[in-house]
Amino acid sequence: MAALPETYRALVLNAIGEPLEVQTKPTPQATPGSAVVKILAAKILSYGGDIYNGKRKYPLPTPLVPGSGAVGRVAAVGSDATSLAAGDLVLVDIYLRGRDDPSIAALSGVHEGHTETSSRLMRGEWRDSTYAEYAKMPLENCYKLDEKRLLGPTTAGGLGYTVEDLLAMLVQPVAFGGMRCIGIEPGDKVIVSPATGSFGSAAVQVALAMGASVIAMGRNMDALKKLQTICAEDRVQLVQITNDQQQEMEALAKCGPADAFFDISPPAAAGSSHIRSGMLSLKHSGRVCLMGSGIGDVAIPAAALTYKNLTIKGKWMYERADILKMIQMAEGGLLKLGSQAGWVTAGRYQLEQWEEAFASAAKHAGPGERVLFEFR
Ligand SMILES: NC(=O)c1ccc[n+]([C@@H]2O[C@H](COP(=O)([O-])OP(=O)(O)OC[C@H]3O[C@@H](n4cnc5c(N)ncnc54)[C@H](OP(=O)(O)O)[C@@H]3O)[C@@H](O)[C@H]2O)c1
Structure with missing residues (x-):
């Protein structure tokens, strides 16, 4: 792996609501406890634009380099790295946890957390995220991948994925963390709502890979049918969210008794009847x-x-054990990724195209679509 360049290009948010800009900055150096990763592809959240223009009101220190989950190659590691080395292909997980208290958490580039002290995670060492050519991340946020298995050709025992396909592994753990926290087991029937968004549709795939069957709820029947087709499984039933509780519950009852209800609603769904319908079913x-x-x-x-x-549980993101298990499932071929699971790249952007990129991510949030920043 070549030495780190003196400077790198990064997308910078100077203040919430201000236009972002691409800046050339001194490249971060690997200090103890960290890795510097050359970013290859970074996912764009469907609501990413709304975070940085202030509509979402997510707390964030500025200026900072925004970001989301990414796939990259380790460029340098701190002197205390025991497993990671330059050249390793890694998942870059943006879920930061306090090393002295892992219950204190923040999302690098997205949200500085929910407690008074969680903001400390993002106001110093880990301020900048992945919408950049290089990102300095805690060692434990870089998950080494079996590159030969995941990217190798099927003729040589590989799974034949592309780097972009691997971005699915940064969406699926959210659903996996939620499913595992309520003990989803093979044979369970899980209601997933709304199932037509980015995280919602990933939840359907994850539940299927865990051996469950799914009742996918959503407002848009076309999107639900597309999801059913992509999943190519007869374990997916569909129920429309109509905001008529009785109608929704009758439709759910026709699908048979459900063991669990998994909800990942956006703020726009406030007041929707589906959460009550799901719980009561x-x-x-x-x-x-x-x-x-x-x-x-x-x-x-x-x-x-x-x-x-x-039993009702809330869940923010996932546990470290969840993401490790999910990587194991993907490398084992049990959890399909990217194009092999019906996902296509709907938009691929350079940092300078951030405005177009965020608009595209908002538009292409449905099942089977991903939008990303690519780095050459
Ligand atoms: N707890 C966590 O760790 C965690 C992690 C990630 C995200 N989240 C939350 O999860 C939310 C969803 O993420 P996403 O990526 O799936 O969002 P998304 O891609 O933007 O999809 C939004 C989903 O909500 C549905 N929806 C929108 N308005 C609705 C309404 N009024 N009533 C019912 N359904 C409605 C959409 O369906 P239509 O097709 O009907 O529009 C779509 O299925 C995010 O907004 C975020 O706050 C939580």
Whole structure:
């Protein structure tokens, strides 16, 4: 691996709501506890533009280099690295955790967390994220991948993926973390809502790979049908979100008794009937995972909760064990990625095209589509 260049190009957010700009900056150096990764591809969230223009009101220190999950190659490591080395292909996970208290967390380039102290994670050492040619990240946020297995040709025992396909492994852990926190097991029937967004459709794929069957809920029947086709599984049933609770519950009942309800609603779904319909449609001892923090307060059907012994859990992101297990599932061929799972790149952008890139990500958030920054 060539030595780090003196400077690198990065997308910079000077202040929330101001236009972003590409700047040339001194390349970060690897210090103990860190790796400097040459970014190859970085995912763009469907709501990324709304984070940086201020619509989402996510707390972030500025100036900073924004970012999201990425795939890259380690360029340099700190002197205490025990496993990672220059040249390794890695997943770059933006979920930062306090080393002295892993329950304190922030999302590099996206959100500085929910506690008074979580902001410390992003105001010093780990301020800059992955929308850049290089990113300095904590060693533990760089997950080494079996490059030969994932990218190698199928004729030589590989899975034949592209680097872009591997970006799926940065979306799927969110769903995997949620599914695992409510103990999803093979044979379970899980209601996923809304199932037509980026994280929602990944949740359907993850649940299927875990051996569950899925009732996918969404407003848009065409998008649901597309998802069903992509999944190519008869374990996916569809129920439309109509905002008529009785209608939704009748449709859910026709799909058979459900063990769990997984929700990852965006703020726009505040007040939608589907969360109540989903919870009320669970069988005895059903489990609920709520992951859509921006949706505001949700009315809890206390009577059903009590007489059916329901459990409700919230989840922000995933555990380290989740992402390691998910990589194992992907490398084992159990969890299909990218184009082999029906996903195509709907937009591929350079940093200078950030405006177009964020607009494209918002437009192409549906099942089977990804939008990314590419680096050559
Ligand atoms: N807890 C966590 O760790 C975690 C992690 C990542 C993301 N999230 C949250 O998850 C949310 C969803 O992420 P995403 O990437 O899937 O978003 P997305 O790609 O923008 O998709 C949004 C989804 O919400 C649906 N929707 C929009 N307005 C709705 C409404 N009024 N009623 C019902 N459904 C509605 C959309 O369906 P239509 O086709 O009907 O528009 C689509 O399925 C994000 O906004 C974020 O806040 C949480």
